[in-house]
Amino acid sequence: MKKLLCVLVAMLLSVSVLVSCNKDGSVTGKDEFLGLQDGEEFVTDKEISLTFIRPMGNDAQEAWWAESIASFNSEYSGRIKVSEEALVRGDSSSYEQQIGLRVAEGLPDVMYMDGPYVSNWAYNNMIIPIDNYITETYLADFMDYVIDQGTYNYRLYTLSIVDSTIMVFYRKSFMEEFLSKNPRFSDGTLITLPTSPDNAWTFDQLAEIAEKMTTRVGNITRYGLSITGDKTEWMSYAFSPMWGGNILGEDNLTATGNLNSSRGIAAGTYLRNLRENNAINPSAGGTDFYDDGTNSQTSGGTCKAAMFLTGTQNITKFNEFDNIANDWDATYYPRNNDGSYSVPCGGWTLSISKDCAEDKRVAAAEFIKYLTSAESCESFSRDTASPPARKSLYDSMDEYKSGSTVQGGAYYRMREQIFKAAAPRIKTIAYAEFSPILSGALNEIVSQSSGVNIQDKLTTAATQIDNKIRQAAYK
Amino acid sequence: MLQKVRKKSARQKQYDMVGWLFCAPAIVFGTMFLVVPIVLAFGFSFTDYHMLRGITRFVWFENYAELFKDEVFHRAILNTLQFVIFVVPLQLGMALAFALLVNSRARGFGIFKLAYFAPVITSMTVIALLFKNFYGETGLFNVILRALGFSAQGFLNDPDQAMGSIIVMSAWQGAGYQMIILLAALQNVPQELYEAGSLDGAKGFTRFKSITLPCITDVASFVFLITLIGAFKLFTQPYIMPDTPGGPDYSTMTIVLYIYERGMTDKLIGYGSSIAMLFTAAFIVINSAAKWFKKLSDKYRVNREKYIEERI
Incomplete structure (x- = not known):
């Protein structure tokens, strides 16, 4: 009898929640202007x-x-x-x-x-x-x-009010020192800083530069690049353009066959190679690029990353550190290896x-x-x-104007890449299901010590995303 | 025949009222935070309750049926069992060893009581972050391994080692609490038993096996039960320590973490509730089995003592 009572109470409470949860606000048709x-x-x-x-x-x-x-x-x-x-x-x-x-x-x-x-x-x-x-x-x-x-x-x-985008930030002093040695890509061409989004480094070129910039200073390895960000969302934000716009299929709800496609596996392999080739520190902290341990140190001797692929939201953090406030610059988000270009924004x-x-x-x-x-x-x-x-602010704010020299022209380059190829992150109703799983899989591809099977990892992630989308009953 | 009910006196009623008042906070909070959530979760487990959409229909046993197909859930069960099977004896063994060491009252051992108990009063989150650092590629453990000439290990970044790393850390962290309880039990063992034992020539392990262990069995079984319960509820370590909660490759996904992931992160309250209800049911069964086993061993002990007394 008592058990039956419990079940009845549960049902009643559930129904009350049902009622309280379904009080949707009314939505007015598009044609009716109310403001x-x-x-x-x-x-x-x-x-x-x-x-x-x-x-x-x-x-x-x-x-x-x-x-x-x-x-x-x-x-x-x-x-x-x-x-x-x-x-x-x-x-x-x-x-x-x-x-x-x-x-x-x-x-x-x-x-x-x-x-x-x-x-x-x-x-x-x-x-x-x-x-x-x-x-x-x-x-x-x-x-x-x-x-x-x-x-x-x-x-x-x-x-x-504002937006964000991703760029390749770098320490000017390290980059100047690196470029002064006239380094070359594996195909023999001279490595130079890109002058427009049209000749932005490709992902492969960025990896090659990062690998070459990894050095050992005293007891500390200074890696060429840091790609560390938050664990939930960052990796999918930063690297999903590598899928060439088809990461969840045409319906934006199907991961299997898309997320684990050949492009996906190439993206996963690319990230794994960054680790294998010492281009990045797989256990880097998010502050490796800008936090030298003290904000007044100017030598950069303890800096752990020469470049940082990150979002513009981190610029204020760079500027908090005296030692790099005038030593950072930025170049364009990398192009895909096939030349296509899409800059993550949002x-x-x-x-x-x-x-x-x-x-x-x-x-x-x-x-x-x-x-x-x-x-x-x-x-x-x-x-x-x-x-x-x-749009108008890009013409009225000095840092974004053509010819701006603010921070070596980094803000103007930000403008250039945004106007050239800005694209919001994938628009899917299942973003909450998709992004953490893809980010988790990409994080594990980078951080796992050994035995990574990229195909399996992405296929498991795709299956999990599809299962979650099905369970959440998205249509 | 109707029995005559004796009327309560005013004084008795007053006593009852005071008793109920003392119980009231426990009843109110127990109902609010224990009974109501369990009853609600039971109800929700039969619905498609989505945190953002509410309940649109009763799905009856669909959530439970889905669980049978859910590979991550199966993995979470196996991982939880693996954790319980290894951490409970390891933690109890360490706790008993620490308690025996501290109880030996050798000079300087008092400081160990504090040292062993310190991790217990430190937040699990802090300890988890500390060990995450220790287990890192350039962390303390790999520095030691390299210094000893071994190759660095993946620890939390290796699916084969991640759960083991959490087990070792958890056993170390929790042992201090059990040690304090076992120490209290050890200090309550009557000295005359040891004296009598030494007259019979009992020493070392025989003394421990024949006097100490039987005298602390009741307390040890209580410690076993609370360690078991704590082990089944593993959440903080696999949530914080690996780069991805429950990773890599779901090797540290546990049942409680999975309830949180599905219910909170994925917002599938109905589905999360069905996992929670299955977990609760399994837990009740395990708890009952443990209690039944204790009852059985108590009965056996009483019978044995009766038999010895009769023989004497």
Whole structure:
């Protein structure tokens, strides 16, 4: 009898959760415009309170958020009040998990979310389209790939302030010393720094340079390259272009036969060879490139990596160290060996949640527009050294202008590669299932001490992704 | 015939009330954090509950059927069993050895009590990160191996060595706690038994086997049980130490980690709950078997003592 009672209670509780989980926000058709026209002022009878959630960032980002939200609240005093909550993101998908856990209890009105998850969150009705609230003229200044990243099923769901891209960062002193010896590639051609995205190093050339730049300084091996990043997402972000755009098939939901295709195996072999040929340190820390142990040391004698394939989000970290703030430069993200070129991009972006009440949505859109205004994008871009999401800023910010000498022209090269071949990460509703498994497999290909079977590793990863996609019932 | 129920006095009622008040925190928290989650997980295990979409339908036994096909789940079971089989005797053996050493009261051994217990009061996360470093390519253990002329080992980066590396670290980390309990038991062994034993010529291992071990059996079986339970719940080490949680090649994936991976990371609450329910059921069976075995051994001991007394 008692057991039966337990089962009944369980069923009742489950049903109550079912009811609470299915209170989706209503979604308005694309043609119906509900927001404010450009230049129209937001008016309201009583102050609207908005909740905003975001991940905790570095010092520069935190300072920017504090200032921006304070200034928004001051400018919209008596009309809109935003209260924010910053969650620790950590080295995993814990931010996404924490947001997921709040779905049942109610999501905050505005959420700052990682770009590749837009399709996943839109598919799961966690966020609503914002194209009913923001005019097309307002959107016209945003980079195409930013709009592409925020679009799911022909509806725009998110808008970004800044973005990110990946480049090959290098220590100028080490590179100059290396190039002064007139090194040559195995085909006999002289190694030089690329002058445009069209002649960016290929992945093979990068590996060859990294191998040649690995040296032993005293008791410390300084590796030519570091590719270390977070464990959940980095490897798939950095290396998925090597699959040539076909990593999950045409439906973006099929890993077997695509992820473990010949291109995938070539990518895995490439990464394994970086280790085998001592081009990278397989157990490198993420700070090997810029942290010499002290921020005032200038010799670089203890630096453990001469180059760093990483995202632009790390630039602020480089600049915290006096010894490399003026000693880093960057060249373009590598081309595929077949000459094709796709630069991984994508960054954090603003969305309105399904739980934002209808009478608050115009205010929420105003908040997003305030954060994505030209002034706001420029200040966030400058403070965090991230490429802006707006096209016009590349012509007005000195560091991105043609002929810029800021940091040896690194920012201009960033602009060049973005305008040439920027592409958001793979747009799949199963990104949450796909990315950690691919990253895990690629991490293991690099870190495993011996006996790595790349084909098996990628096939297992592909099977796991397909199983998870099937179990999650994505259609 | 109806029995006459004796009415409780006001004083008795007051006593009862105080008793219930003392129990209330345990009942409330136990219900909130133990009973309700178990009941909920049981209910969820029959649904397609996805963290972001909620429940769209009852799938009845589909989740359980899926588990039979899930190779990673099978791997997690085998890994957990491997961990339990190796870590429990290793940890208990180490704990007993430490306890005997400390109990010998030799000069300077007091410091070992602190040394062995220190890992217990240190956060498992901190220890896991420390050992991750020790096991690294340029970590302490490989430095020692190279200095001794051996080749460096993969440890956590080798699927054949990863679980072994975690077992060694876990046995070392947990042994201090068991040592303290066993030490208390050793110190409660009546000295007159040793004196009587020495009159009969018992020394060294005979003394340990015939006096010490029987006297600490009850405590040792309790220690065995809590070590067993702790071993089945392995999570932190395989989550933190390998480069990929449960890796490489799922060689350190355990049942509890898999529940977390499927329920939290993959957001499949229904599927994760079905693993949790199977785990709970298996755990109850193992726990009951351990208790039944203890009862049986107690009965045997009582009978043996009765037999000896009769003979005397």
